[in-house]
Amino acid sequence: MFVQMQLRRIIINEIQDHQVILLREVDGERSFPIVIGVFEATSIDRRVRGIQSPRPLTHDLVAACIDRLGGELQDVIINDLRDHTYYAKLRIRKDDELIEIDCRPSDAIALAVTAQVPIYVAEEVIEEAVGDHS
Amino acid sequence: MFVQMQLRRIIINEIQDHQVILLREVDGERSFPIVIGVFEATSIDRRVRGIQSPRPLTHDLVAACIDRLGGELQDVIINDLRDHTYYAKLRIRKDDELIEIDCRPSDAIALAVTAQVPIYVAEEVIEEAVGDHS
Numbered sequence: 001m002f003v004q005m006q007l008r009r010i011i012i013n014e015i016q017d018h019q020v021i022l023l024r025e026v027d028g029e030r031s032f033p034i035v036i037g038v039f040e041a042t043s044i045d046r047r048v049r050g051i052q053s054p055r056p057l058t059h060d061l062v063a064a065c066i067d068r069l070g071g072e073l074q075d076v077i078i079n080d081l082r083d084h085t086y087y088a089k090l091r092i093r094k095d096d097e098l099i100e101i102d103c104r105p106s107d108a109i110a111l112a113v114t115a116q117v118p119i120y121v122a123e124e125v126i127e128e129a130v131g132d133h134s
Numbered sequence: 135m136f137v138q139m140q141l142r143r144i145i146i147n148e149i150q151d152h153q154v155i156l157l158r159e160v161d162g163e164r165s166f167p168i169v170i171g172v173f174e175a176t177s178i179d180r181r182v183r184g185i186q187s188p189r190p191l192t193h194d195l196v197a198a199c200i201d202r203l204g205g206e207l208q209d210v211i212i213n214d215l216r217d218h219t220y221y222a223k224l225r226i227r228k229d230d231e232l233i234e235i236d237c238r239p240s241d242a243i244a245l246a247v248t249a250q251v252p253i254y255v256a257e258e259v260i261e262e263a264v265g266d267h268s
Binding site: 039040055056057058059061062064065066068069070071085087090092094099101102103104107 | 173174189190191192193195196198199200202203204205219221224226228233235236237238241
C-alpha cells in the first residue's frame with residue numbers, strides 16, 4: 001500500500017555536504033527525513049521557491065525528455081528502504097502503458113515538485129523510516 | 135556546419151565553484167574551454183573514469199528515460215554562443231523523427247559521455263569561442 005506524502009521542509013546546512021528533506025503524510029501526522037546531497041537539495045529548494053533558471057537545469061531536462069518522447073509523469077514512489085538507503089521510481093504513463101524507472105528519492109522528489117505530481121511512499125517504508133527516527 | 139569535437143580535459147578546481155572542460159576537434163587542432171559548475175564537472179569526470187554508482191545518478195536517469203520511452207540519443211550539439219553562454223541540444227531519434235531538446239552544454243556532454251555518442255559543435259561557435267580564448 002502506498003501513502004501520499006508531501007515535501008514538508010528542506011534543511012540546507014552549508015557546512016555539511018549532506019542535507020535533509022522532510023516528507024510528511026498528506027492525510028496524517030507521520031513524517032521522516034531523507035538525507036540527500038547538497039546539489040539535489042539546492043535543486044529541490046529552487047523548484048519549491050519557483051526560482052526560474054534562464055536555462056534548463058538537469059531535472060528540467062528529465063521533464064522535457066519525458067514530455068517530448070510522449071510520456072507523462074503520473075507520480076513518483078519511494079518503494080523500498082534497505083540498509084538506510086531509500087529507493088524510488090518515476091511512474092510514467094505512455095499510451096496505455098505504465099513505465100517505471102528507478103531513480104534516487106532526491107531525483108524523484110525534484111521531478112515531483114517540478115511536474116506537480118504526487119509523491120507516494122510504501123507503507124512499510126514509512127513504518128521502518130518512522131521507527132528509525134522516532 | 136557542425137564539427138565533431140571530443141572532451142579533451144576536465145579541470146577541477148576544488149577551491150572555486152566554476153570548473154572548466156576543454157573540447158577539441160576530432161580531426162583538427164582547435165580547442166576551447168567551457169565553464170561549468172562543480173556538480174556537472176564531477177558528474178562528467180565520474181563518467182569518463184567509468185566510476186559506477188550503485189544508484190542511478192541524474193544523468194543516468196535522463197538516459198534511462200530516453201531509452202525506456204523508445205528514443206535513442208543520436209548525438210549532442212553545441213549550436214550557439216551568445217553573451218559568453220553556450221547553448222546545446224540533445225538530438226534523439228524516435229521512430230522516423232529527430233527530436234531536439236534544449237539543454238546546457240554540461241548536461242549534453244555528460245550524456246554524450248554516458249551514451250557514447252558524438253559531440254558536434256557549430257563551426258561559427260568554434261570560431262567565436264577560439265577567438266575569445268586565443
